[in-house]
Amino acid sequence: MVPDFSKKVIDTVAKRAGFLCSNPDCRTSTVGPNSEQSTATIIGEAAHIYAARPGQARHKENMTDQARSEISNAIWLCRNCHKKVDRDAKKFTSALLFGWREKHDEYVASHLGSQSDKVEFDLLQNELLPFAHYPPIIRRIAFDKPRGWEWALTAELLRYLNAPVFRKLRDIRDDVAVGNVEHIDDDYVLEWVGERISEMTGLVSPVVKIFERFNRAWGALGEPGDIEEIHHTSILLRNLLEQVVSHEERLKFVRVSDEFETMIKLLQDALGSQIDQLADLPNRLDRIVSMVDDDNIEEHDGPRVITETFEFVLPKNWEKDMKREMKLARNLSIIYGSDLSEPSTNSSCAAWTIGIVVLIIFFMIV
Numbered sequence: 001m002v003p004d005f006s007k008k009v010i011d012t013v014a015k016r017a018g019f020l021c022s023n024p025d026c027r028t029s030t031v032g033p034n035s036e037q038s039t040a041t042i043i044g045e046a047a048h049i050y051a052a053r054p055g056q057a058r059h060k061e062n063m064t065d066q067a068r069s070e071i072s073n074a075i076w077l078c079r080n081c082h083k084k085v086d087r088d089a090k091k092f093t094s095a096l097l098f099g100w101r102e103k104h105d106e107y108v109a110s111h112l113g114s115q116s117d118k119v120e121f122d123l124l125q126n127e128l129l130p131f132a133h134y135p136p137i138i139r140r141i142a143f144d145k146p147r148g149w150e151w152a153l154t155a156e157l158l159r160y161l162n163a164p165v166f167r168k169l170r171d172i173r174d175d176v177a178v179g180n181v182e183h184i185d186d187d188y189v190l191e192w193v194g195e196r197i198s199e200m201t202g203l204v205s206p207v208v209k210i211f212e213r214f215n216r217a218w219g220a221l222g223e224p225g226d227i228e229e230i231h232h233t234s235i236l237l238r239n240l241l242e243q244v245v246s247h248e249e250r251l252k253f254v255r256v257s258d259e260f261e262t263m264i265k266l267l268q269d270a271l272g273s274q275i276d277q278l279a280d281l282p283n284r285l286d287r288i289v290s291m292v293d294d295d296n297i298e299e300h301d302g303p304r305v306i307t308e309t310f311e312f313v314l315p316k317n318w319e320k321d322m323k324r325e326m327k328l329a330r331n332l333s334i335i336y337g338s339d340l341s342e343p344s345t346n347s348s349c350a351a352w353t354i355g356i357v358v359l360i361i362f363f364m365i366v
Helices: 007-016 079-087 094-111 115-127 136-144 149-173 186-217 227-252 258-267 272-279 281-292 318-336
Strands: 031-033 040-042 044-048 074-078 305-312 358-365
Touching (some): 007 044, 007 074, 044 079, 074 079, 094 115, 094 136, 136 149, 149 227, 149 272, 149 281, 186 227, 186 258, 186 318, 227 272, 258 318, 272 305
Antiparallel strands (some): 031 040, 044 074
């Protein structure tokens, strides 16, 4: 995929800008007469907000070429302003350029558009209110709605909403996080472990339904997605991931007798290691978007169905090792005469783990 703007994107961003430079301190007209009666002189250019290539102004490494070439990454500027913003990327940041374009959209709707255009613009602004404090690229995608915007918007929402969640999980793993220490008495250890395993099952189960929600929110073939539902479902996934991290945090800071340490270590990161897959979900969605306008894909009859799979599987021999540790714990209770109570969820470790292994599949039609 080439990160340059297509002619369609260039024409569209120019028209949306009213052929005026989007720099609010400039706003010079970028179109004028030409000696050839059948053409006009254009002195405006579609500029990349995030650079098209490495080494250029405001280049963003984790951005796909597809995203770099979308109208959501474009701003219409006169040639002078284009040169100026690319020569001083520290002063003319991506956030500033996104701000220029938002202000210019409002200016064009208010001063150059019809009353109907102004009403439509106001409706779009109301739709964007939930994204007011989100990164500009999210608001831009929601406003422009380029082809495949449903998946592009979801990808950016998940990157933004889940970045703190995965950062906290890394901190827990790297032993740089601090938390409230929980001491578990010997006679309550098995009960506590059973509760945590049951909690793991409960945290995995909703993931399938959340993916089903995404599929519905993205819309049926030929129909636009539901922006409010995409946003809401993204938040649902973020909330679930936060609970998983809280679960891992509790396991990290629990304190038990030395005899039960191995059992606790088996629990630690058993679930956290599985949600690492979801950190890659935005990248998978980016690849889906890149296929939407890929001219190199062969023609086919009917819709194209793209399937992505996430498999949540416990570590190898996890159940066997956990059974062994629980048997040792019961033997200790006999030796020391203590009462290690049975977990209230079920007396069988095998029964506890039902539901931990889940195959998640979602379909996207383009």
